[in-house]
Amino acid sequence: MSIATNSHVLHRRGFLRVSFAAASGLLVSLYLDPRFAGAQEGGGQQPPAKVYPPDAFVNIRPDGKIVIQVNRLEFGQGVQTALPMLLADEMDADWKNVIGHLAPAADVYKDPMFGIQMVGGSGSIAHSFQQYREVGAKTRAMLIAAATDRWNTTADQCRTEASVVHGPGGRSATYAELAADAARKPVPTTVRLKNSSEMKLVGKKVKRLDSRAKCDGTLKFGLDLDLPGMKVAVIAHPPVFGARVKRIGDNEARSVEGVRDVFEIQLVKGSGVAVVADKFWPAKQARDRLKIEWDMTGVEAADSTELWTRYKQLSLTPGTVAVNGDLKAMDQVVARNRIVAEYEFPFLAHAPMEPLNTTIRFDGDRAEVWAGSQFQTVDQMAIAEVLGLKPEQVTFHTEMAGGGFGRRAVADSHVQREAATIAKRFRGTPVKLVWTREDDVQGGYYRPMHFHRVEVGIGPDGFPAAWRHVIVGQSITADTPFAAFVVKNGVDQTMTEGTADSHYNIRNLHVSVHHPKVNVPVLWWRSVGHTHTAFVMETLIDELALRAKMDPIAYRRKLLKPEAKKLLGPLALLETATAAWRNRLPKGHALGISCHESFGTGVACAVDVSIENKRPRIHRATLAVDCGLAVNPLSVESQFQAGVGFGLSQLMAKGAITLKGGRVEQRNFDGFVPPYIIDAPMAVDVHIVPSGEAPTGCGEPPVPVISPAVVNALARLTGKRYRTLPLANI
């Protein structure tokens, strides 16, 4: 079945629609599912009706291999296995012959909810669940139609199994044999989808498709690309965001053998110096030998110490209201029943394992791009703009990526723009732009710094009677097209999520924000607002439970709203799952509990922690999860086992990006230290609440729960509260 392009019918049914306009006037519409703005209801909303031609998603080869196009980046989350599972199950394809392929940028691969091709918001399965199943079922219907033609019989006389159609009288034909005829059949408008008892793959533990190739060195990531005649480029970025090149001393740089060009390059903000060479090492050597004078006039020099002072001051002043609770309710609570807590969260680098890179070849009237991008549509448009092309003139290949965590989802496409600018100078030659780890650690686009000031008034029943919460932090989406539907009345909801929409029944909850403007580019970081809000909520709730002398699980259960099923279920499951150990910890160990819902998935967490060499040692973590239907329970288990390890980045002693006089103080993994194996839990067991509800995300939900759980355990060991991250030596 060859890939053809069909016209698509878009039904606009009252979904928010925002134009993502490029300077050239081309429009890309972002359709935003209202779920994004608030709590998710599993399976409630229907995606806009759209025709997804099966031949854009499935290619049955003559040798029986079935190539399934995956409409979003695989960067560890397992989507390259899970989405094909959905399709293959409905199609009754032989799983042993299924190959998942990362789809290039094209209209048909846009996320059905967001209307752009992207991965983020833990939405891969949630948004494409229905879509991939339908495509699979339609493909199966077309194969059966081809068979019934051949055998002059009817569909109800046929059944399918493992890439074979079986007909009456013992007849059978493989999908490969039927493929050409099936492609000519009309695509059905409606299909019946399997019920759960019929599923062979979905809901079962299925091993990843990409494992072997990632273990024997054969799988190529974007950085591994090698094309004939390719050049490698690196860029000397300004040491302070937005500074410009004043003077370049490049004699030494140019004398490095293999260097082709050295020139000033305009960046999204400011300018830098690009070095283009035959290979990476000469490019890097040359860059190291550049002598650059920078023009810092008019450039704000952000400084962490100064920012903390400013943020703390702001927290004491009225902010923009996000939740308008009764402020006077606090007056009813005497001082000794109030807790005032101030929290500090530093900038965080995403630091995905594979350094950022993009390869582009510009041929004048078209271009070809290879990038592990979380935002193909957006990046394709940006590259087209730089090259003076239309997006459809830019062929955009999606490469396997070594992690992302949000770093590869950038509204300003700054890395792609840099690469395109260089490629434009080297027409006809593929140019691979490489960001070194130093570029990555120092290059901005961090999870913003946040300051929280919370005042809790405790009622006579031990539960919060009043809650005044001020959050200070840069708006991630300001000055991006996302702001239009994420910023409401001056409040960026990616900062208040997890607090303003808390599932706890907090009386007189008042939340307000300040969004200072700071000269540091900021970005998501896996689980976004929940990275800090969950920490605040779950450590405060824990403190309240302790004061009320209540079991931390019981306290949460009582305080949660009855509708919070996605948390109540996991809490109950957690209780059962930890019954054998949680109240029987050895001396020197303590239990830490937390629970948090994000991106539609509820998670409850219990950790067994002791202190070793002044650091928390996590002997065990137990997680209970409600993610609706677990499409691949093995993948869900992996996401949670590992996701909590990622979350522990926030506790690392050197897990902060700090700025001094405008310059980032950390250079590489020696200064910004990620969790190593000793910092991660030794074992994690994951328990999934059985559910037939529509699937919700698992990419981000593991992250928010772990740091508060660990710190809650430490509080029981030391009697201290830990409200400043990263966690200093204990």
Added chain:
Amino acid sequence: MATFKLNVNGQTKEVTVDPSTPLLWVLREDLKMTGTKFGCGISACGACTVHVGGIATRSCIVPISHIGDRPIVTIEGIGQDLVGRAVQDSWVETDVVQCGYCQSGQIMAAVALLKHTKQPTDKNIDESMGGNVCRCATYPRIREAIKNAAAELRKGGA
């Protein structure tokens, strides 16, 4: 520029490069062997781990001029080795990888451990694997896969 004769995965390879070039970039760009990865360039993450003269070595910081005739084994060749194959198989069986970018280095470090220590304890694993970063944090499954590989190797009478 200088010419170096290298022994890579049992084969002789000749490259003409700047002697200061780290082994990592000779492997990746001159020999087109991209299985060994670039993660940090300062030996802090281990993604570049290969074996040189039988020792787990961080290739991003060893200039090619320091290698000499010591045999080099990379992720592309470790499967020829009994322990290497067992580790790779265990990694696949245990469904360790996520993004996978660090796993070449993880596997090479794990093979070095298992060649030396047949029944690694958690402490052995902490220490030998303690310098390899996995940003996805697949550490619990790495730990399990090492123990599984050790068990398989013991079964095989190794």
Added chain:
Amino acid sequence: MPAIRARLVVSAVAAVAIAAGAFVHARVVDRNTTTAQGLAAWDQVYSVLISPRCINCHTATDYPQQGDDRHRHVANVVRGGPEGKGVPGLNCASCHQETNADSTGVPGGHNWHLAPLEMRWQDTNDRPLSSAAVCRQITDRSRNHNLDGPGLLKHHEEEALVKWAWNPGRRPDGTMRTLPPMTHEQFVAATRRWVEAGTPCPAGR
């Protein structure tokens, strides 16, 4: 100082040394080197021993240090047993080669490894031990691989890893590593004077 008096002083020192039992008997080369001069020489030797290029590998913990600020070595590198060469997955030799790698900023020297714990010059809080404590330690033949005064002198003069401290190579950022507070020649000369004085140690803890 009159010859007889010097001889008396030397004999007294030797007597004390014999009595104490744990001190090195130095074969006196120059009768004119007094205890005071020896102690002054030791001060110089000590200042080198606790400078970063030396003390970073003479830790009391299971990790080495690096840098002038002597922070814990990157990547959780550990001692790995009495040989101090690391662990199978992460040796010293995983990164440190026979010579410095200036293009990548990694120091190197023959047989790069941690000094054994018997030769720790810090406490477990990474604080340098006192001059008296270090002196006692390096003159203790049950801990110093049975080296006498001349043995120590030879060690300071010829051992590759000792000499490395004066040719420590470039950091990753291209700058030269800081040298010890005197030249190698001066260090050897101070060691010689100290040895000639009978390797006296300062009093105290």
